[in-house]
Amino acid sequence: MANAVRVLAMDAIEKAKSGHPGMPMGMADIAVALWSAHLKHSPADPTWFDRDRFVLSNGHGSMLLYALLHLSGYDLSIDDIQNFRQLHSKTPGHPEVGVTPGVETTTGPLGQGLANAVGMALAEKLLAGEFNRPGHTIVDHFTWVFAGDGCLMEGISHEACALAGVHRLSKLVVLYDDNGISIDGNVQGWYRDDVPARFQSYGWNVIDAVDGHDAWAVGEAIAQARDWGSNGRELGDGERRFAPTIIICKTVIGKGSPNRAGTAKAHGEALGADEIAATRRELGWSEPPFVIPADLYAAWDATQVGAERHARWQDAFAAYAAAYPEEAAELERRMRGVLPADWEDIMDNLVMDTVMEAQTVATRKASQLALNYLGPALPELIGGSADLTGSNLTVWKGVENLRPSPDSASDLNGGRHINYGVREFGMAALMNGLALHGGFIPYGGTFLVFSDYARNALRVAALSKLRVIHVFTHDSIGLGEDGPTHQPVETAASLRLIPNMDVWRPADSVETAIAWQAAIENEEKPTCLLLSRQNLPFIEREVVDVDLIRRGAYAVHAPRGAKAVIIATGSEVSLALAAAAQLAEEKIRVRVVSMPSTTTFDQQDVAYKRRLLPDDLPRIAVEAGVTDFWWKYRPEAVVGIDRFGESAPASVLNQHFGMTADNVADTVRQVLGL
């Protein structure tokens, strides 16, 4: 069975002349142990929600996963395998969620799959705690991870695994491909961690020194991990410990290839015709490329057993639904990712109250005020902060912080706010895992400048079309004294460059509420909310037209006979309005456009864009950040900051960097030749 995986991998890679045979060939036996006996899944329905989650964190070994999905009976044909790494195939170079049935997450950027898995296991534990009832265990699945040396060297593995230990995610099991080889060769020259000691320091269970080519031994270890995962591990004193488990499997990279096994050369290139022939001989495999004997297909096929398990679970769920109809309906809603029936009312209330209160607050505070409505109304919202809760204001009134208790696989305190610790990248990738699992809309906070730490996880979220929400506060030099290390002059612009990323930088409490609405309704994209540390004046509007604000840009001041348009975002909208007032005294009328979301505005129809920014009116853009970004809107001038900030009180900095109404007004006069 393992050799079927090996030859599919090497043959597909050979045909593509591109790919990574070393890992699939090295982990094939481990895959047999997990997939043929332990993995709970139904190839006929890859969306069955109580399936085990399988994460290939070392995603370059994608052919391992494609081979497993094909052999197990997923909708992935041998033609698909033959189209490995071809345009629009179901078998891209690295696994991409949404492209291939059975692929749970997009991997390749190392370490992130492992962190996604921590999020998935946490989701399972949370849902089990919330929805299971005595006699009705309807949420009960494992999260399995394949990870290699690369994943464990990456810093994100430290963040994610430490947090998995804290939350005692006992149904998370990592199978570590300890082959001693990374791309540069034998890892001893750069990687000498005592991995068992490291994971014990996180409070994990460690099963060490398993022969990764002995599927029986691996299966025993998996059975042990499953038992510990569900029942806890007996400690000497009669206590039971619930903890994640890592199984350290000693393997040979490229196993089966007589001349490349055990070397870095096996890692990332096709073996070539000669070596493939030699490997076939070594494995005693006589079939031509892409032909698998029927008995091996039969041995691998999991459709029948999977369908039976799925059916049994459906029966159990039916019984649960009979006993607990409300909970069952709610769980189904959550897993489908549908918002509650009263969602529009919730938002109407929030916006109406926000308009009525007309508060001058920091937009981070406005965000918290919005959360006071959203948190209680949306049980799927799960918040958090990377150790900046009091600064990011990610807690709503009455929410509890999530805390594990040690004595069962699903016992948590029901908290819906996660103290992620100082772990921005881990948080972001974990949030991706929560979203991928389903049942949750995760949001998490840090300072905007530290979105850098998490940036690649934001990118993967955008690529994977995940509904995750980043609360990035302290969004400009307006944060003041903390200085240039903390002042994100280039960060807003750089986030807007990520495809499929929605970015909002609201100007006041109303825009903040609507940004939250957009974020929650963005079913297929992540959202970044860029929020001020400092108070921002409430914008007086004649009418609050939510639909207009939802378009990402709208006029907040539109006098007749305007001679120019000022475009501004966030904290600079009030500057623009003040500049317009100043100019009005000189009979110079200017329109002020608030553009909280360039990414949303860019999606609008041409007619709206032209109406808002007429071709015959010169434009001036204002934002307390780098100017490069703004030229896409063809302004005559941009008022911004093309250098790092300084440490000083915010009011001093605004003067110093020309973030003043005077300077904006002057710029308008210059543009108009006045």
Place this chain on the structure above:
Amino acid sequence: MANAVRVLAMDAIEKAKSGHPGMPMGMADIAVALWSAHLKHSPADPTWFDRDRFVLSNGHGSMLLYALLHLSGYDLSIDDIQNFRQLHSKTPGHPEVGVTPGVETTTGPLGQGLANAVGMALAEKLLAGEFNRPGHTIVDHFTWVFAGDGCLMEGISHEACALAGVHRLSKLVVLYDDNGISIDGNVQGWYRDDVPARFQSYGWNVIDAVDGHDAWAVGEAIAQARDWGSNGRELGDGERRFAPTIIICKTVIGKGSPNRAGTAKAHGEALGADEIAATRRELGWSEPPFVIPADLYAAWDATQVGAERHARWQDAFAAYAAAYPEEAAELERRMRGVLPADWEDIMDNLVMDTVMEAQTVATRKASQLALNYLGPALPELIGGSADLTGSNLTVWKGVENLRPSPDSASDLNGGRHINYGVREFGMAALMNGLALHGGFIPYGGTFLVFSDYARNALRVAALSKLRVIHVFTHDSIGLGEDGPTHQPVETAASLRLIPNMDVWRPADSVETAIAWQAAIENEEKPTCLLLSRQNLPFIEREVVDVDLIRRGAYAVHAPRGAKAVIIATGSEVSLALAAAAQLAEEKIRVRVVSMPSTTTFDQQDVAYKRRLLPDDLPRIAVEAGVTDFWWKYRPEAVVGIDRFGESAPASVLNQHFGMTADNVADTVRQVLGL
């Protein structure tokens, strides 16, 4: 002595109404132990190269460092202390290298200072191995780090500390402020690492459970660490182990403040007048704000002893210089960061040979060809790769990989290429440390898309004006089959947004050589070299004018009577030239501008810019990435890719995404209304 630090910190923070008193008050006793007895430094000459390096990785505790510098006799007056966090003061919110004498690195973004320190300690070990001679130990200093829970939670601490263990950096000593409190409160809810076990897993020495308020106990631990650092640690079997040391100091955050000590509230806000008064009583401190008794100044003053040590070292260096004049001169050159006298010849040779060879190669290969000249000629160049050596092509002919040997504090194999492992962020911050220490120009490689992982360290390098060079290969969809997780469509643009970051995306071997020249000559900024995986045609030029290419943009094709200008970078320059040739057949003449470095071009005088991009010629920009960035050059159209890539062979992707000469030519025709 510790209380002098405490009151200076709390009073300066109170005056600024901003800052972080908890850490300075908590670590004051540790600071006494280190700074009053062990730290080797000379306040009168903070640039003395054999000084110990001190890194405040938990940089929010900046007032600790400012107080220490002031009290020890550095050029940092009590007025400077009173100007804490004010515009252009020498005491910004977080420590900034270059702003304050005695500040070794810019910290605040957590974890990075620790990684910088690993780089500094590695620099010391390398230089000691290279320059010390029997009887002449002229390079011999420690690197001391203060780090908190936040630093140790961050993933980068895993990457950096694992690598420090591999390289046996025994003269690196971390003093861990184990106060059990982070911003969100008692860390037990999110941080339960067994820190001793963790660091032992990296091969470090651990001194656990030191009372961080007992300066004598801390001093004993430091003495132990110094002994192990210089002489190795006796193991039972008569072996000696050389390893970094972490001293785990149990402390109380905000120590001395009766109502805030031991709480998160002590961390990040001024204590307020009442609590300051109470703290003064608690500490028995009767002096008014910013007054330190003369006897305490005298006790802290390190100028005399520092000057004596410095003088002794100068004598030793003079003896070394007498015995080894060439080595002494070379070490001085290296430490001053001055290039060798024959630098111009080296570059002339490189460029001339590159022009003569006229090779069609990938620019990553062209980079390696350049390194074959630069590596042997510049002993200060120290390369590396985050486990992608064979892909980044960061090794030159004959270079050895760096390997430690276990039996001394300075024994290394002389290798000048570092296998960083899969640790992009750690690599980048470690490179910053190598540059900060002096004696080295570090470069390091990974795939361009994974610059995301390291992004904040690039930002800090730019802010800190460090000469570090990033070799980012696989720079666009041209990498092909690895697919969208690996295709950096938005990354080039986003790197260009970082202030003081130089970015080059060369089009052929000649531009690559000149990009390297620029990078090495960029004394006060980091450089990113964005290099192709795939071959790029050699550009035929009538003359190779190095000075023009150094301007960041120049005409590669400039027919008379041109009707438009195509601006292109990297792999798209050859497309632009092909489009121009196609259009020439239709008698449409277009100029082609190669713009390998927008960041460099932006620095040119207006006359050059106008000459190259005349106002009366419409412009078309072409780059295989997001288009937003290019509008700053006011083109009529941009040919680019505003979505994620796909997995397929590069030639298929170029067609799919319109990265073709035909599409460029069509766009020109459209712009010209033809």
